[in-house]
Each structure stands twice: as C-alpha cells, then as structure tokens.
Amino acid sequence: MTKTQSEAQKVLVAGATGTVGREVVAELLARGARVRALTRNPAKADFPAEVEVVRGDLGDPASLAPALEGVEAVHLIVFGGEEYAPLTTGPELLAQAAKAGVRRVTVLHGGGPSPLEDVVRSNELGLEWTVLMPVEFMSNALFWADDIKANGRIEEPFVDRVSSMVHEGDIGAVAAVALLSRDGSHHGKEHVITGPAALTLRDKVRILGAARGAEIGLVELTEEQAVERMRAQYMPQETIDFMLEMYGNTPVEGRTVAPTVPDVTGRPARTFEEWAAEHAGAFRA
Structure with a gap:
C-alpha cells in the first residue's frame, strides 16, 4: 500500500478513543489516509490536528449519516454506550454505510457472539469485511x-x-492494512492477531x-x-x-503464535x- 493509494481514501474509525481505536487512527495516519474519528464526546477526543473528529453513536445509526459522508472504509466495534452492551443496530449500521458508498469494514471481535458481527459476516449488502480477532492485549x-x-x-x-x-499497535496496523486494501485480499478473512x-x-x-x-x-x-x-x-x-x-x-x-502481523504488515x-x-x-x- 503506497501513500498515493491511501491518500485518496477517507476512513471512519468507530471506538476511536479506545485502546485499539487510537492505534487504528495512528496507523492510518502513518499510511497517509484521511481519518475521521467517531466519538460520543468530541471534546475529550485529543487527536492530532489532521484527524477530523465527529460526534456519533453506533447505537443510533441515524446519527452517523454526516460521519459516513465520503467515507470508503469503516472500522467498527461490537459494543456501545457506557455499559459496553453488545450493539444490536448492525442491520441499520451496515445499511447506512452501504448507502453512503462505504466499500470495506473491519470489525474488532469482542471475545464472543455479537449481533453486529453476525450481520457483517452475512454480507447481505455486499461490503468487503474483515474480522480482527486479537488475543490478550x-x-x-x-x-x-x-x-x-x-x-x-x-x-x-x-x-x-x-x-x-x-501489542495494541499491531492490531491497529493489521486493521489499517485491511481498511486501505482495495484488491479484496482481506475480504472474508478472520485475522487472528498475536x-x-x-x-x-x-x-x-x-x-x-x-x-x-x-x-x-x-x-x-x-x-x-x-x-x-x-x-x-x-x-x-x-x-x-x-x-x-x-x-x-x-x-x-x-x-x-500466529503469523498474521508479519504476513499482513510485512514487519x-x-x-x-x-x-x-x-x-x-x-x-x-
């Protein structure tokens, strides 16, 4: 993935203020992508100036229309709200994304069954998807x-x-590669990351x-x-x-030990x- 290839892409990162989300943002920036960080509280986001911070809530898909505008790829998490309850808004989220022209999604696996992840895997809307399955952070x-x-x-x-x-940074790196890859090579993959x-x-x-x-x-x-x-x-x-x-x-x-990090990132x-x-x-x- 060259800088020229990624510069044309805008990526929305949900859960951007979390441990992994921040690493996804950092890796995307390092690869020259334009990054939009989704958060319920932009005032506390604390990102570099080049990151566009937008307000939105995965539990309220209607709130995401502005955040999805012009976005080619989206990183998703499977929990939402203060109590980290499993998101049940998967169908609406994916429909909003597809309507906005999103082509690829990555999903951070939550350690167990997830309604949102199930919807992503069903691929009913034709989006390219990759599930990230890291072990202990x-x-x-x-x-x-x-x-x-x-x-x-x-x-x-x-x-x-x-x-x-x-290392959380390696999760972010694998996510960034999948989000920016336009050749379909990560579609339908479960990346176990160790x-x-x-x-x-x-x-x-x-x-x-x-x-x-x-x-x-x-x-x-x-x-x-x-x-x-x-x-x-x-x-x-x-x-x-x-x-x-x-x-x-x-x-x-x-x-x-899985070979995912070197295989996907080249390091x-x-x-x-x-x-x-x-x-x-x-x-x-």
Whole structure:
C-alpha cells in the first residue's frame, strides 16, 4: 500500500478513543489516509490536528449519516454506550454505510457472539469485511500497575498459564492494512492477531521488572482465593466463570503464535519487551 493509494481514501474509525481505536487512527495516519474519528464526546477526543473528529453513536445509526459522508472504509466495534452492551443496530449500521458508498469494514471481535458481527459476516449488502480477532492485549498488564507501585508485587492465579499477547499497535496496523486494501485480499478473512512469543505470567513479571529497573514479586493465588477476590470486586458469576476458564484452560488461539502481523504488515510483531519499555513509567513508584 503506497501513500498515493491511501491518500485518496477517507476512513471512519468507530471506538476511536479506545485502546485499539487510537492505534487504528495512528496507523492510518502513518499510511497517509484521511481519518475521521467517531466519538460520543468530541471534546475529550485529543487527536492530532489532521484527524477530523465527529460526534456519533453506533447505537443510533441515524446519527452517523454526516460521519459516513465520503467515507470508503469503516472500522467498527461490537459494543456501545457506557455499559459496553453488545450493539444490536448492525442491520441499520451496515445499511447506512452501504448507502453512503462505504466499500470495506473491519470489525474488532469482542471475545464472543455479537449481533453486529453476525450481520457483517452475512454480507447481505455486499461490503468487503474483515474480522480482527486479537488475543490478550499487552496493555492488560496495566491493571497490575497500582499493586506493583504500591507493593512491588502482584497476586494472581494460574501463574504458569501461557498467552501469546499482542501489542495494541499491531492490531491497529493489521486493521489499517485491511481498511486501505482495495484488491479484496482481506475480504472474508478472520485475522487472528498475536504477539511473537507465548509467555507465562512469570515471564511477563520478569520482563516488566527489567523494564522498570526493579524486580517484581509474584504471589500465586489458589483458585478459591482468586474467586473470593473477584467476588469482592462485585464481578458477576458469569464473568468469574469466564475468567477462570481463560486462566485455567486458555484456548489454543490464545497461546499459539500466529503469523498474521508479519504476513499482513510485512514487519515482525512487536514484543512484550518493547511494550514494557514503552510503558515502564506506569510501573515505577
């Protein structure tokens, strides 16, 4: 994809202020595309000046008509609103997009069944589609930052569980390539996106410690202790059951390195060491 090819394209990014959305925006900009960022609160968007920020809500498809004007490709998420409820407006969203002349969509998989993703996959309106299926985000490690800064350690169950966690920037890069590709090569594809290595929790703690310049302790919780902690955090039982399944029996896709990032972007996937160096300050007291 050359800069000349992408310059003619305008791309709408939904969920643009989220962890992945910001990376999609950044990668599209780096590739010379014109980017329109969709958000419910433009005042808090904080994007570079070249990004066009527009107000809109995926839960209200009628609000998207101005945002879709002149757009060739759209990046979608499957949740909406303050409670991150699954979007049920897929048919209306896709109809609006097709009416506006959108040709391609990418969808960030939400980890489970999704009404919007089902509509995209059905392809009833003839749009080219790509589903992005990243495994565990490297940024999930930020959940440990407060404990590490305060106590120099973390407490977790299943410390030998393995994850091929992915840098959010690589998700954005794969999305950008699919959004800008006009040759149909990503149509109908499910891109499983991983990092370049499968790491245990022990590996992650060691790498974070090296990045921040101080070792981090790791205390292994029993399953019972982990459940007690999650209940104290008012997690619903459904979420607790899901977390235990992911921790104790990580799906093959979550612990197997996929070649998607190098195959799609032409460069190696970023390592957890790189991510840790970028965010080392978040783990220092």
